[in-house]
Amino acid sequence: MRDSLRRRISAVLPILVGLVLCGCPNAESKPVEDFHILQVPGQPDNLPEFLNPETAGFLPHDESSFTQGLLFHDGFLYESTGRKGESKVRKLDPKSGATVAQTDLEPEFFGEGLAYFENSFYQLTWVAGVCLVYDENLKPTGQLMYGTQGWGLTLDPESKMFAFSDGSAEIRFLDPKNFVTKRRVTVTDGNGRPIQNLNELEWVNGELWANVWVSDVVARIDPNTGKVLGWVRFKSLVKENQHTQEDVLNGLAYDPESDTLWVTGKLWKRIYRIEKVKEKFFSQRS
Numbered sequence: 001m002r003d004s005l006r007r008r009i010s011a012v013l014p015i016l017v018g019l020v021l022c023g024c025p026n027a028e029s030k031p032v033e034d035f036h037i038l039q040v041p042g043q044p045d046n047l048p049e050f051l052n053p054e055t056a057g058f059l060p061h062d063e064s065s066f067t068q069g070l071l072f073h074d075g076f077l078y079e080s081t082g083r084k085g086e087s088k089v090r091k092l093d094p095k096s097g098a099t100v101a102q103t104d105l106e107p108e109f110f111g112e113g114l115a116y117f118e119n120s121f122y123q124l125t126w127v128a129g130v131c132l133v134y135d136e137n138l139k140p141t142g143q144l145m146y147g148t149q150g151w152g153l154t155l156d157p158e159s160k161m162f163a164f165s166d167g168s169a170e171i172r173f174l175d176p177k178n179f180v181t182k183r184r185v186t187v188t189d190g191n192g193r194p195i196q197n198l199n200e201l202e203w204v205n206g207e208l209w210a211n212v213w214v215s216d217v218v219a220r221i222d223p224n225t226g227k228v229l230g231w232v233r234f235k236s237l238v239k240e241n242q243h244t245q246e247d248v249l250n251g252l253a254y255d256p257e258s259d260t261l262w263v264t265g266k267l268w269k270r271i272y273r274i275e276k277v278k279e280k281f282f283s284q285r286s
């Protein structure tokens, strides 16, 4: 009987393991058409929607880069990538896409959001609760602890606080020097419902923009109230670039000086450039 039971367990165990693995958000599975794509959260909520904003061109993007954070600083793009053993932080030429500098993470870290403050870069890690700090040359200079999951990070240039996402509907505002939380907002749609899975962040002309994980949606958020002001949908870019549940839209970088936004995704072969951001997205606001 015991041998029989053992055989039954042996037969069932791989199925159970398979089910667990398939439930993992990083598991490769269905083609994109089968789950493509989450509805705009909370629709219909009567908020303005910008569908497929016009791109002005693109850069080549390393298709092995599991992009988790994108940032523009002082004439260059900076990218944080994820996956244990493959994570890195890189400096990219925004004209050619070429890698100018790169630092690999220790294999225990899974890189996430990336932001810049006062001569240092700050890179979140997914579940380690550790923020890795670098100098201007991407040389590691220290670590900060935050003790939760880390997803997205960007700097509010006015308050000099970091906006921080952890996959929930909450955005925390942190002191960049010690990661102490100063305030929190819950992000809600036009019907007052919380928006979960806020991921990569970017500060754009006074608004907080956030990729909503596994969707083609970027939420434009009022950083004071957490209310979504409108949606930007990259439906055609996602359709062109996303082939599995992994290679989702996830990369926003804004340069206020040139009024340019760069957009990419995990494992995408291009980083897209959108020009005249204020005219495109802000001129219709009353």
Ligand SMILES: [Ca+2]
Pocket: 069, 070, 071, 114, 153, 154, 200, 201, 202, 251, 252, 253
């Ligand atoms: Ca960003």
